[in-house]
Structure formats: C-alpha cells, structure tokens
Amino acid sequence: MLNLVVLAGGSGSRLWPLSRQLNPKQFLALTNAHSTMLQQTVSRLKGLNIGAPVIICNDEHRFLAAEQLRLAGEDTARIILEPMGRNTAPAIALAALQSVAGGEDDMLLVLGADHLISDVAAFRETVSRALPLAEAGKLVTFGIVPGKAETGYGYIQKGAALDTGGFVVERFVEKPDYGTAQSYLESGDYLWNSGMFLFKASCYLEELERFRPDILDACRTALESSAKDLHFTRVDRGAFSACPEESVDYAVMEKTSSAAVMPMDAGWSDIGSWSALWEVSTKDESGNAVSGDVIQQNSSGCLVRADHRLVATVGLEDLVIVETKDAVLVAHKDRVQDVKNVVSQIEADGRHEHLNHREVYRPWGVYDSIDNGHRYQVKRITVKPGAKLSVQMHHHRAEHWIVVSGTAKVTNGEKTYLVTENQSTYIPVGQVHALENPGVMDLELIEVQSGSYLGEDDIVRFEDKYGRA
Incomplete structure (x- = not known):
C-alpha cells in the first residue's frame, strides 16, 4: 500500500514575523486563504488508494x-511526536519502523509539509511513474526541473537513464554560486533537490542499517518505548535525544547505490523566503x-x-512588508534570506516575538493577549463548544473573568456554577479552578490577570483532558 509520510517539523524562521517557533509556516495559510500548507499537502493525494497519512x-x-x-477531514491520520528535532533521516526512520512493525512493507511517499505544488495533476502523474522504480527496490528522490539559475537549492546530477523510468543519481551537489547554477541550468543534466522521496519502508531501513546503524538503533529504541496519547505516538525522549541529527541525503541518499531520481515539473516551491512567496503569488499590473x-x-x-491594520506604501520598489499584531518586517527582496538573523537577534535579546504570535492556539481554543503592563495582563479567550481548560491553580496571579458571549461553566474551589453574558467571576491566587464551555456556540470572555508574576509557566495542572503535563 502507498502511504503518505509528511515531515512537519520545520521552524520557517525566514518567514518571520508570520512564521513563529510555536506556529511555523507549515501551519499557516500562505498560498491559499482557506487552507494551510499542511492541509494542502495531505489533500494532494485524496481520492487515491492510499493509507491514512503519517x-x-x-x-x-x-x-x-x-x-x-x-478540519481537512483526516481524522484517521497517525501523528508521531518528536520530543526534539533530529532532522529528516530519523524522522523518516520512525515512520518506516512503524510501518514494518505493523507487519506491512508499505510504499512511503515522503513529502515536506511546507511545499507548494501548483499543478497537482502533474504531481500525481510523476508519483505514478516513479512507483515501478520504488517497487524494484530503488530509493527514489524527485528532482525539480529548474526554470532558472537558483542558488537557494541543492542540485541532483542525472546519471544513466533507467529502463523503468527516471535516472540513476550521479551525485548530489550543495547550493552553488550563481555562475555554477547557471552552468547547471544550461547543461540540462541537473535538477533541484526537492526533499521528496518514494521507497519501500524496508528498503530505506536496510540502507540506513548499512550506512547509519546508530540512527536506526536510536529510533528503534525510541519507538519501542513509545506511548500512545490520544491521537499521538510519543517516542521516548531519552532514547530519541541520543539519536544523531542527520538529513536523509547525508545519511543515506548520497551513499546508497540504489538512489534514483525522477524529474518533476509540477509548479514546485518550498516557499523558503518572502521573495519565494512573492514569486508564486498573484500580482497586480505593477x-x-x-x-x-x-x-x-x-x-x-x-x-x-x-493582517490587522491598514498599511500604506508610497514610492516603494521591490520591498517586503509584513504586518502582524506584535511585529512589522520591512526588507528588500534581495535580502530576505537575512530575516533569520533578525530572529536570532530577537532570541539573543531575550525577547519573545520569535516564539509565538499574540494569538496563541490551544487544544480548547485560542487566546489573544490584548494588553499588559506592570502586574497585570488582559486576554481575550475563545473556548470551543464542549472544550474545557485544565483543572489548575496559580501561585502568583489572580484572575477576573468577564463573559462576552456564550455560557461558561466555572469550577472555583468547591463551587461549580454558570456565568453568562455580561456576568463575571473572580479566581483568587492559589484557588483550584477550571473553565468549560457547555454550550453549542463559542464562549468568549475577557480575562484580567493581576499579580507579581504572569508567565504561562505559573500553572499547576491537576487534571487535563488533552494529556498536557
């Protein structure tokens, strides 16, 4: 069976301030107003005979x-949680090990969660042409037919043509300078390295065993000691932390004699920068x-x-301007690769704008930190129907809740009661409490926090339906 494996662990720092550490680009609607990059990725193969995505x-x-x-209709998807990032070779190993552990030798189509494919029909057709190669034991990578000399991508040199389609991989090449990239383009022998793959789970594990048994051993131990948690498989933190950090290219693809490349021309982009997003976006006459x-x-x-207020430009050329609730980026399109340096500076300065937006998503809903100052903070909280925040208490802050719309079911110490629109309630410091939406419409309330410390880590959870510590 063909199974989709989606690698969704990137940080997307070059797309700051929209992409943040806790809400990176694969979870954003960048190229489509109605679906995120992850949702677009899992929808590309809908209607085909494939298993539940991993x-x-x-x-x-x-x-x-x-x-x-x-929301994308993929309720049966299996989600493997990495306690920390270890690059693509271990991530794929986890999916392959899970496949063979179930007694199957699935065909794995490995895709990044943050890639744009504008011609889905061509993408599907190319995957279909690559299937015989993978069935024959090849580790297939998809090489993008280049449309220009590009210095931001690695390249794959095509070798001899294969009877089953595609080509032997002659070699992988790191990101070149412009002159070298131009020579690659003119030769017709080179393709962009897309980071998309197709192979049998067993074939990948055999090659990983041959070239990087240390990675395989660490991943096998981490998965064998994993725990099921709601929809998630949590791999063992201790075992996975001991796993070397390595890309699939370095660990396997550059070493194996079974590598093959299938050219793809399907309007691909990894949306790796603001200039890349500009290139694929609809533009006006200017x-x-x-x-x-x-x-x-x-x-x-x-x-x-x-995103949140009027932005006016006068007499500007080739600039990127991105406005969010808590940050504004202004950069020349030729320098957008340096945005990652801004993120590094924010982190080095002890700021928080690289971590999350003002709006923070939780399994029960979302909150927006609309104001803060010395010893106080104001949030607008939205709780989904049937959702409940954890039973918790705070050592350093009190909370005052004012319901804007909907009905709140409040646990306040030994008491449980309803609070409706235009009513309020008070939670003292140290009081065990919980908030729940028993209704069928969103619950919206204003929370005013006051106290000596207002950090999100001042939470002691006693009970949580979402399995959070």
Missing part, C-alpha cells in the same frame, strides 16, 4: 497538527502581491501583507 511533527505542535488535520488592508501609491514589485 505526520511527523514536534511535540509542541501536536494540537495544531491534530486540529488542522481534523508586480505587487498584496494581502489585507493595503493602499499602494506608485509602488512596484512589492509583497505587502497586512
């Missing part, structure tokens, strides 16, 4: 992934790609994204 993601993204898969409330005057070649 998603590999970081533990801290588990509820984002589960909710987006549910070459501007605009999203949100934007007024343009005598500007050209710009990407402007306004």
Whole structure:
C-alpha cells in the first residue's frame, strides 16, 4: 500500500514575523486563504488508494497538527511526536519502523509539509511513474526541473537513464554560486533537490542499517518505548535525544547505490523566503502581491501583507512588508534570506516575538493577549463548544473573568456554577479552578490577570483532558 509520510517539523524562521517557533509556516495559510500548507499537502493525494497519512511533527505542535488535520477531514491520520528535532533521516526512520512493525512493507511517499505544488495533476502523474522504480527496490528522490539559475537549492546530477523510468543519481551537489547554477541550468543534466522521496519502508531501513546503524538503533529504541496519547505516538525522549541529527541525503541518499531520481515539473516551491512567496503569488499590473488592508501609491514589485491594520506604501520598489499584531518586517527582496538573523537577534535579546504570535492556539481554543503592563495582563479567550481548560491553580496571579458571549461553566474551589453574558467571576491566587464551555456556540470572555508574576509557566495542572503535563 502507498502511504503518505509528511515531515512537519520545520521552524520557517525566514518567514518571520508570520512564521513563529510555536506556529511555523507549515501551519499557516500562505498560498491559499482557506487552507494551510499542511492541509494542502495531505489533500494532494485524496481520492487515491492510499493509507491514512503519517505526520511527523514536534511535540509542541501536536494540537495544531491534530486540529488542522481534523478540519481537512483526516481524522484517521497517525501523528508521531518528536520530543526534539533530529532532522529528516530519523524522522523518516520512525515512520518506516512503524510501518514494518505493523507487519506491512508499505510504499512511503515522503513529502515536506511546507511545499507548494501548483499543478497537482502533474504531481500525481510523476508519483505514478516513479512507483515501478520504488517497487524494484530503488530509493527514489524527485528532482525539480529548474526554470532558472537558483542558488537557494541543492542540485541532483542525472546519471544513466533507467529502463523503468527516471535516472540513476550521479551525485548530489550543495547550493552553488550563481555562475555554477547557471552552468547547471544550461547543461540540462541537473535538477533541484526537492526533499521528496518514494521507497519501500524496508528498503530505506536496510540502507540506513548499512550506512547509519546508530540512527536506526536510536529510533528503534525510541519507538519501542513509545506511548500512545490520544491521537499521538510519543517516542521516548531519552532514547530519541541520543539519536544523531542527520538529513536523509547525508545519511543515506548520497551513499546508497540504489538512489534514483525522477524529474518533476509540477509548479514546485518550498516557499523558503518572502521573495519565494512573492514569486508564486498573484500580482497586480505593477508586480505587487498584496494581502489585507493595503493602499499602494506608485509602488512596484512589492509583497505587502497586512493582517490587522491598514498599511500604506508610497514610492516603494521591490520591498517586503509584513504586518502582524506584535511585529512589522520591512526588507528588500534581495535580502530576505537575512530575516533569520533578525530572529536570532530577537532570541539573543531575550525577547519573545520569535516564539509565538499574540494569538496563541490551544487544544480548547485560542487566546489573544490584548494588553499588559506592570502586574497585570488582559486576554481575550475563545473556548470551543464542549472544550474545557485544565483543572489548575496559580501561585502568583489572580484572575477576573468577564463573559462576552456564550455560557461558561466555572469550577472555583468547591463551587461549580454558570456565568453568562455580561456576568463575571473572580479566581483568587492559589484557588483550584477550571473553565468549560457547555454550550453549542463559542464562549468568549475577557480575562484580567493581576499579580507579581504572569508567565504561562505559573500553572499547576491537576487534571487535563488533552494529556498536557
């Protein structure tokens, strides 16, 4: 059976301030207003005879992934949680080991969760052409037919043509300078390295055993000691932390004699920067790609994204402007690769804008930190129907809840009662409490926190339906 394996563990720091550590680009709607990159990835093979998708993601993204898969109609997806990132070779090993442990030798189609494929029909056709290669024991990588000299991608040199289609991999090449990239383009012998693969689970594990048995042993131990948690498989933290960090290219593909490459021309992009997003976006007659409330005057070649307020430009050329609730980026399109340096500076300065947005998603809903100051913080909280926050207490803060709409079921010490629209309640410091939405519509409330310390780590959980510590 063909199984889809989606690698969803990246951080996407080059797309800051939209992409954040706790809400990276694969969970954002970048190229489609109605679906995220992850949702688009799992939908590409809908209607084909494939098994439930396997998603590999970081533990801290588990509820984002589960909710987006549910909304995409993929309730049966299997989600493997990595306690920390160890690159692509171990991530794929976890999926392959899980496959063979179930007594199957599935064909694994490995895709990144943050890639754009604009021609889905061509993508499916290329995958179909690659299946005989993988059935014959080849480790197939998909090489993108280059449309220009690109220095941001690695390359694959084609070798001899294979009878079953595709080519032997002659060699993998690191990201070249512009002159070298131009020579690759002119030769016609090179393809962009897409990071997409197709192979039997057993074939990948055999080659990993041959070249990197240390990775395989660590992953096998981590999976054997894993625990089931709701929709998730939690691999063992201690065993997985001992696993070397290595990409599948370095660990296997550059060493194996079974590597094959299948050319693909399907409108692929890894959306690795703001300039890459500008290239694939719809543009006006002046070459501007605009999203949100934007007024343009005598500007050209710009990407402007306004998520929460009016952004006006006058006389600008080839700039990227991205506005969020708590940060604004202004960069020249030629320098957007340096955005990652801004993220590093934010982290080094002890700030938090690289971690999350003002709006923070939780398994029960979302909260927006709308104001804060010395000894106080104000949040707007939305709780989904039937959802419940954990039974908890705080050592350093009290909370005052004002219901804006819906009905709240409140546990406050020994008492449980309902709070409805325009009513409020008070939770003292140290009081065990819980908040639940018993209704059929969203519960919205304003929470005013006051106290000596207001950090999110001042939570002692006694009971949680979502399995959080």
